[in-house]
Every structure is written in C-alpha cells, then in structure tokens.
Amino acid sequence: MAEQKVLNAVTALCRLTARGDLAEPDILQDAGRIMADLVTTDDWLPDAMAQPHPEYYRQYLLYGDPLDRFSLVSFVWGPGQRTPVHDHTVWGVIAMLRGAEVEQSFSMEDDRLQAIGEEKTLRPGEVAFVSPSIGDIHRVSNYHDDKVSISIHLYGGNIGRINRHVFDPETGRRKPFVSGYSNVLVPNLWAPGV
Ligand code: FE
Secondary structure (H helix, E strand, O other): OOHHHHHHHHHHHHHHHHHHOOHHHHHHHHHHHHHHOOOOOOOOOHHHHHOOOOOOOOOEEEOOOOOOOEEEEEEEEEOOOOEEEEOOOOOOEEEEEEOOEEEEEEEEEOOOOEEEEEEEEEOOOOEEEOOOOOOEEEEEOOOOOOOOOOEEEEEEOHEEEEEEEOOOOOEEEEEEOOOOOOOOOOOOOOOOOO
C-alpha cells in the first residue's frame, strides 16, 4: 500500500528525533537518507495533498509530531510560483518528488542580502538541506512555468508555527512571519475523510 511508504518514513523519523544523542550533521545525514528513500517513487502522496492553488504555493501538513520534534510537509508549486526570500530557524530537508524546483541561497552580511553561488535545480529523487548552521536563507521557485512541481519537506520542529522571517531582496529588511499550513482542517494523513 502506498501509504505504508510515508508511515515507514514517519516511524523512522520518530526513532531518529527521539534519540537525543545525535549532533545536527548526523541527524541531517540520517534524515536525508530517509527522505531520499521516500521520494524514490511518486506513488504515495494523496491527491488532496497535491493540489495547487492558482495564486499561492501550498504547504500541506502530512504529519506533525505531537512533541513538535519534526513536521513533514508537501510543498505544491503551481506553474511559475515562488517563495519570498525566507529563513526557517530550524534544520530542514527538502526532497524532490515531482517536477523540479530552483533554489537560490543567500547570506546576511552587514544587513545586506548576498546571493551565494548560482541557482541550483533540484530534480526528483534529490535532496537539499537548510539550517542556521549551514545556510538558512533562500528563495525557491517552481522550475516549470507550465506545470505543477511538488517537494516533500521535513523540518526539525513544527514549521507551520515557528516564528521566522521573510526578507526584502533589495533592502535586506526582514519581517517576522509564521507560515501556517494550507490544510488546517486536515491535521495529518490519518484524519478521517482524507
Ligand atoms: Fe524554505
């Protein structure tokens, strides 16, 4: 059953985040492996969590750990959609499921945003990482102007509730934001009616 795949990933992530004895690089390595495994096939994401919105990218909560140790989110990009420049304040793993996305990383220097390196394209099966310790500011876009792309994101906290920031790319000025989730009435995959 396709749902078993995401259940297996959630079980592995529960075990990983419950350990408490691992440094962040080790957590990211293991979490990266679990997430890469999750996106080896694109046959498990329920349609309800793959729906784009005509105007905004969507963030569907697939699973939220009751102790807020991690959250698993389906990011659905409509054609041409992109995020503002933003940070996360916790570690994150991005695993590409369908289509492709483009990431530009930034650093903050002297209150100015500096682009780091070239844009990177993430393709199905590939994973990328963010965290305050390895680089936490980026802007992400759908690679495609004519179709939906979907990536599965894992964060080391309840990302929909975390206080974080968006940045003005010209001035570097930052504004607080809390992203929430697009499916507030459907808290996880196992809620009735999903
Ligand atoms: Fe991000």
